[in-house]
């Protein structure tokens with residue numbers, strides 16, 4: 001057996017230091033921004049019971065589960081998303097808690113997907129959720145967190161934007177366009193796929209699966225491409241559509257007031273594949289449309305009750321590290337991941353080794369990063385090693401210097417030297 005016989009599983013990543021530093025940089029922004037908005041961090045187990053997902057997450061995710069029977073005969077799953085875990089955790093503890101609950105998490109998730117650009121079999125996903133508030137201010141707040149998470153990483157409204165919709169608005173618009181109550185689920189499925197299928201295919205599905213006439217199907221395709229104003233002028237006089245338009249306008253006004261209007265586009269074609277969403281839904285995309293969604297989320301007012309908890313309204317999103325990482329790399333926004341060594345300590349002869357180790361420890365105790373050669377070497381070799389390690393200064397610990405109560409600091413960039421008092425190092 002050689003090392004090359006052991007291959008990484010497809011769709012999984014290794015994180016050598018540069019990659020891990022990049023991931024950590026993303027995590028730093030995610031955490032910093034969530035804390036800035038008053039959220040608390042939580043986590044749960046990576047393995048959950050299969051039934052937590054069946055019927056609640058929807059077919060798409062259930063078809064991608066990493067599931068198996070454990071040694072105790074339980075049907076278990078590597079978590080494919082965090083929202084059901086959040087609902088389960090809060091189900092057991094939300095009753096005594098003051099609302100709204102603002103929680104965030106950064107779990108690693110597992111989905112057995114076909115591997116392609118932006119899609120792996122594991123990813124890390126920033127989850128930000130507000131539980132216990134039904135009003136649109138909560139919807140606006142979570143979207144603002146997501147937008148700020150990306151801004152904190154250096155992206156601007158020229159790089160990305162949010163496409164938002166509301167499943168309640170879509171329902172009333174579909175009804176106004178002639179879709180019968182019992183055909184709503186089928187109509188949602190067609191709308192969800194509208195961008196991935198040809199217009200002919202969509203029209204055929206609207207006729208065959210949703211039961212629309214040819215002219216109704218054509219007019220619906222047109223309506224789906226309209227913004228909020230178009231929908232308002234077409235159907236605004238209907239009470240049901242009008243009420244939903246007003247609600248979405250109220251939501252947009254919140255985002256405008258936060259100065260985020262530039263990031264938002266209303267788009268009824270955003271449905272979201274997951275089964276549990278009940279209201280406003282959104283996805284963040286790169287402006288060029290080159291990548292898959294960076295982030296997706298929305299309101300899910302019935303999930304907590306569905307998993308047996310207190311009936312609480314909820315809204316949140318998940319932002320993955322994979323598509324985001326690609327966008328950051330495309331925009332040259334990768335962080336500087338070079339390791340920094342402040343001091344490389346150089347015993348001039350083996351006799352000063354003990355003194356050198358003591359100095360290194362004192363400097364480390366003061367928070368500096370310090371390295372030295374791990375075997376006895378001449379000064380020249382040690383200085384070469386210091387340069388290779390990217391040290392800012394080399395500290396030469398020699399017999400004459402020690403006798404004078406100093407060490408010699410050599411700046412690696414220009415070779416200039418100065419004496420440092422041993423007392424000061426301590």
Ligand code: HAM
Nearest residue numbers: 081083119120123293294295296297316317318320322
């Ligand atoms: P989702 O749309 O399934 O939503 O995933 C959210 C984001 O996670 C996607 O936009 C994408 O960036 C990333 N993602 C998903 N699957 C993969 C994959 N296989 N490889 C790489 N990245 C991926 C949810 O999971 C919801 N639970 C989010 C949510 C939280 N809704 C409310 N609260």
